[in-house]
Amino acid sequence: MKNLNIKNILLAGATVLLMAGCGQMGPEATKGALVGGAGAAGVTALVGGSGRSVATAAAVGAVLGGVYGDSKDKE
Numbered sequence: 001m002k003n004l005n006i007k008n009i010l011l012a013g014a015t016v017l018l019m020a021g022c023g024q025m026g027p028e029a030t031k032g033a034l035v036g037g038a039g040a041a042g043v044t045a046l047v048g049g050s051g052r053s054v055a056t057a058a059a060v061g062a063v064l065g066g067v068y069g070d071s072k073d074k075e
Contacts, residue, residue: 036065
């Protein structure tokens with residue numbers, strides 16, 4: 001397993017923060033984006049992903065988590 005690189009972790013964190021700050025999301029959408037982005041980036045970093053794959057995973061996780069949270073906000 002590849003060692004966790006601080007650059008990858010910081011890049012993932014910055015991506016999650018940028019994604020969470022977009023638009024007027026409800027509380028569940030915000031929470032979903034943060035959890036999805038951080039979780040996806042963390043898992044990708046732990047399995048040895050490159051910086052680019054960690055950032056991609058964070059973005060995809062944040063979008064999917066935000067969409068799920070938004071559906072919960074609309075219930």
